[in-house]
Amino acid sequence: MATTQPAAFPDGFLWGASTAAHQVEGNNVASDFWQAENDGSWGLADRSGDACDSFHRWPEDLDIARDLGLNAYRFSIEWARVVPAPGHPSPAMLAHYRRMIEGCEERGLTPVVTLHHFTNPAWLTAEGGWTSDGAIAHFAEYVRAVLPILDGVRWVCTINEPNMVAFMAARRKQGLGDGSPFLSPPDPGVTAALVRAHAQARELLAAVPGVRSGWTVANQNVQDHGAGPDRTAEVSYLIDDQYLDVAKGDDFVGVQAYSRLRVGESGIVLPGPDDRRTMTGWEYYPAALEDAIRHTAARLGASTPLLVTENGIATSDDDERIAYTGEAVTGLARALADGIDVRGYLHWSLLDNYEWGSWEPTFGLVAVDRTTFRRTVKPSARWFGQLVRDPAATLGGPAAS
Ligand code: BGC
Numbered sequence: 001m002a003t004t005q006p007a008a009f010p011d012g013f014l015w016g017a018s019t020a021a022h023q024v025e026g027n028n029v030a031s032d033f034w035q036a037e038n039d040g041s042w043g044l045a046d047r048s049g050d051a052c053d054s055f056h057r058w059p060e061d062l063d064i065a066r067d068l069g070l071n072a073y074r075f076s077i078e079w080a081r082v083v084p085a086p087g088h089p090s091p092a093m094l095a096h097y098r099r100m101i102e103g104c105e106e107r108g109l110t111p112v113v114t115l116h117h118f119t120n121p122a123w124l125t126a127e128g129g130w131t132s133d134g135a136i137a138h139f140a141e142y143v144r145a146v147l148p149i150l151d152g153v154r155w156v157c158t159i160n161e162p163n164m165v166a167f168m169a170a171r172r173k174q175g176l177g178d179g180s181p182f183l184s185p186p187d188p189g190v191t192a193a194l195v196r197a198h199a200q201a202r203e204l205l206a207a208v209p210g211v212r213s214g215w216t217v218a219n220q221n222v223q224d225h226g227a228g229p230d231r232t233a234e235v236s237y238l239i240d241d242q243y244l245d246v247a248k249g250d251d252f253v254g255v256q257a258y259s260r261l262r263v264g265e266s267g268i269v270l271p272g273p274d275d276r277r278t279m280t281g282w283e284y285y286p287a288a289l290e291d292a293i294r295h296t297a298a299r300l301g302a303s304t305p306l307l308v309t310e311n312g313i314a315t316s317d318d319d320e321r322i323a324y325t326g327e328a329v330t331g332l333a334r335a336l337a338d339g340i341d342v343r344g345y346l347h348w349s350l351l352d353n354y355e356w357g358s359w360e361p362t363f364g365l366v367a368v369d370r371t372t373f374r375r376t377v378k379p380s381a382r383w384f385g386q387l388v389r390d391p392a393a394t395l396g397g398p399a400a401s
Pocket residue numbers: 020023160161164218256310348355356363
């Protein structure tokens with residue numbers, strides 16, 4: 001018989017929203033992504049331009065997060081800004097990011113800091129990117145430069161979605177645009193470099209008292225759709241599990257989930273016209289988060305805590321965002337009730353932002369006018385604030401089934 005229990009989220013559970021530097025700051029001119037946006041080499045539709053101007057307006061963003069009642073904010077430090085030329089870290093940029101960390105603390109927001117979120121300095125890409133000879137040493141130089149500003153920070157994501165980074169590298173090698181469907185395997189050379197960069201960053205971060213470090217994986221939720229268990233497990237290993245395995249023994253792993261990937265007899269089955277889809281073309285599948293949490297926990301065992309570092313939906317229908325998020329968080333609550341150690345939920349994203357080549361998909365709890373940069377808090381953001389204050393009342397009993 002169905003039982004209804006109040007949603008039980010442990011004390012200290014992190015409730016927040018996430019962003020990434022290139023997607024919100026604007027004018028990230030020393031990065032490879034900026035370069036590709038402007039020279040057309042990656043076939044991107046839109047330029048990031050001023051983005052949300054969060055490089056200047058971050059205090060306003062943090063005020064919004066605080067006023068909604070959130071207790072955490074995830075953002076990334078931009079390598080291309082901190083090390084605009086190899087061997088010459090910028091003290092002014094480090095001071096900028098230190099102010100953001102302190103800005104979070106002053107507002108009661110736990111900073112969750114990402115060191116690498118997709119973009120590389122343009123000079124590194126010119127040298128050959130992650131597989132170039134000096135890449136690992138360059139990343140170490142960057143991490144060393146950042147260490148002093150991390151004082152007091154408890155959560156650091158070394159590399160965001162290494163599986164996506166390696167996948168995008170493979171696409172670019174083949175001359176395919178970033179937006180084309182997920183059909184090619186991640187680049188093994190880039191994967192190996194990222195694994196080394198991550199291990200090295202964790203070693204360096206161990207010098208920061210109290211810090212927990214880990215990386216975040218884009219969980220694709222690979223499901224058998226006629227391919228059979230062996231082939232499904234192979235695909236899952238290639239795009240998810242090999243990256244989860246690296247996290248064994250880390251202080252935590254970031255879970256990021258949006259949809260699922262079905263594998264049929266002749267390969268990946270893309271969502272068809274009969275499937276409900278979101279603005280990114282992904283299947284509307286709010287169970288993604290619970291699936292990803294359970295899969296990650298099963299793969300890594302009980303000793304690696306989980307932190308949901310991203311989950312959300314690109315939609316212009318804010319009620320749909322509420323419905324999707326409500327279902328996703330209900331699934332998270334079920335996983336918690338089953339004893340899975342999840343430390344927080346960080347929604348993607350605080351702001352409508354630059355979605356890696358396009359301004360069209362809107363993931364934000366908050367809309368941003370692209371000319372005045374005025375922020376407008378959406379009803380979903382207020383709903384999310386209410387969820388944080390009273391999950392049981394807002395979700396209506398997540399153990400109900
Ligand atoms: C990335 C974000 C991105 C989001 C939605 C994740 O892959 O970390 O930067 O905007 O998904 O596509």
